[in-house]
Amino acid sequence: MKVISSTQNPLIKNILQLKEKSRLRKKTNTFVLEGQREIMLALKGGYTLETLLFYPDICSETEVQDFIGDYSSRPEIIEVSKDVYQKIAYRETTEGIVAIAKTKSLDLENLAFKRENPLILVAEAPEKPGNIGALLRTADAANLDAVIIANPKTDMYNPNIIRSSVGCVFTNNIATGSTSEIIEFLKSKNIAINCAALTASIPYQTQDFTQASAVVVGTEATGLSDEWLNNSTQNIIIPMQGEIDSMNVSVAAAIVIFEAKRQRDFN
Template identity: 70%
Template sequence: MKTISSSQNTYIKELVQLKDKSRKRRKTGTFLIEGKREISLAIKGNYELETILFYPELFSEKQLNNLTNQQINIIKISKETYQKLAYRDTTEGVLAVAKSKTNSLNNLTFKNKNPLILIAEAPEKPGNIGAILRTADAANVDAVIIANPKTDLYNPNVIRSSIGCLFTNQIATGNTTEIIAFLKSKNIKIYCAALQASVNYHSQDFKNSTAIVVGTEATGLSKEWLENATQNIIIPMQGEIDSMNVSVAAGILIFEAKRQRNFK
C-alpha cells in the first residue's frame, strides 16, 4: 500500500485539479468522489473506481476492506493531504477516483413498458441538480435526462447535494432537439411544466410512457419544448408568486405520476 504525506505531491495536485476544474474532469474522463456512502453507491451503480485514498485516523483499513473487495489502487494519505482534497467540512476520511460514464441517450434502457422520465432543461446550480437527482431516486424514475447542461454532472457539489443519487439514477445528457427526437422515437409523451397554454397537472394521465419536463425558475422552458409538448401542465399557485424551485416542482409532478401508477 502506497503512502502520500505531502499535499505538494504531483498526483495530489492533479487530484485537486480534478476536484476544482471541469476541464480536467473532461480531459481525463475521471472525477473525485468523497464519502463512504457516495463511494458505495458509485460501486452499486457500476462505476469503475481507479483509486481509493484514505486518512487512517478517520477511516480504518477494516472499513476500507468492508467498502469494496475490488482490486483497486489504495493510497494512505496524511491529514494535510486529505484536507487538501476534501470538499466537505464534515467528512469521513475516504475518497475515490472514478471513471466517468458517457451519459449518452443511446445508452438508456427501460425495464418498464411505460417508462417515467424526468427531464430538466439547462439547470445551472449544482444544488438544484443534486435535489432533482434525489427526487428522481426517491420516485425510482426510469431515467433522468439533462437537456443543454450548463454544469458538469461530476461537479463535486452535484455529488454532495445529490447525496450520491448521481450514481443511483440512469442519467443521460443531450441537446433539446435530439432529446425530443429520442422521446418521439420511443412514443413517450411529453408534459412540459409551463405557464403558457397549460392545464392543471392533476388533470392529465401519466400512466403511459411519460416524460415530465421542467425548466429553470428564471426563464422556464425553451420554445422548442413548448412547441413539441403533448401538453403543457401547470401547478396552480395560491400565493403571490407564479413559480417555485425547480426541484420542488419536479417532485410534485413526478409523485403525481407515481400516485397514478400506484407507486409501482
C-alpha cells in the same frame, strides 16, 4: 502500501484539479468523490474506482478493505497524511476516505428502460448544482426510469452535484443531450412530452401519466425554451394560490412526479 505525505505530490495536485476543472474530468474520464456513502453508492451503481485514498486516524486500512469488499473494482489503495487529507477533502465529515473513479457515458443512445411505459424527468439547462442535486434525489425517491439533462451547464460529475445529490447521481439512470436531440429521442420512443408551462396548460393532476411520459421542467427564471413548448404533447401547470406564479424547480418537479406515481399506484 504507498503512503503520500506531501501536498505537492502529483496525484494530490491532480485530485485538486479534477475537483475544479470540468475540462479535465471530461478529458481523463475520471472524477473525485469522497465519503463512504457516496463511494458505496458509486460501487453499487457499477462505477469503477481507480484510486482510493484514506487517512488512517479516521478510517483504518482494515476498514477500507472491508468497505470495498468483494467488488470487482479493486482500486489502488493509498494512505495519506493529515495534511494531505485536509487538502483533498471538501469537508471534515467524509469519514477519512476519498476516491478517483471512472465516469460513465451519459449519451442518449445508451439510455435503456426497464418498463414499457417509462416515467422520465427532463430538466432543461439547470444552472444551480443544488437544484440538480434535489432533482436527482427526487428521481431516486420516486424510482424514475431516467433523468435527462438538456443543454447542461456543467458535467454531472461536478463535486457540488455529487454532494447535493447525496450520491443519487450514481443511483439514477442519467443521460444528457441538446434539447433537439432529447425531443427526437422521446418522440422515437413514443414518450409523451409534458411541459411545465404557464400557457396553454391544464392542471397537472388532470393529465394521464400512466402512459410512457416525460415531465419536462425549465429554469425558474425563464422556464422552458420555445422548442420544448412547440413540441409538447401537453403543457401542464401547478395551480398557484398565492401572489407568485412559480416555485423552486425541484419542488415543482417533485409535485408532478409523485402525482404521476400516484396514478401508477406507485409502481
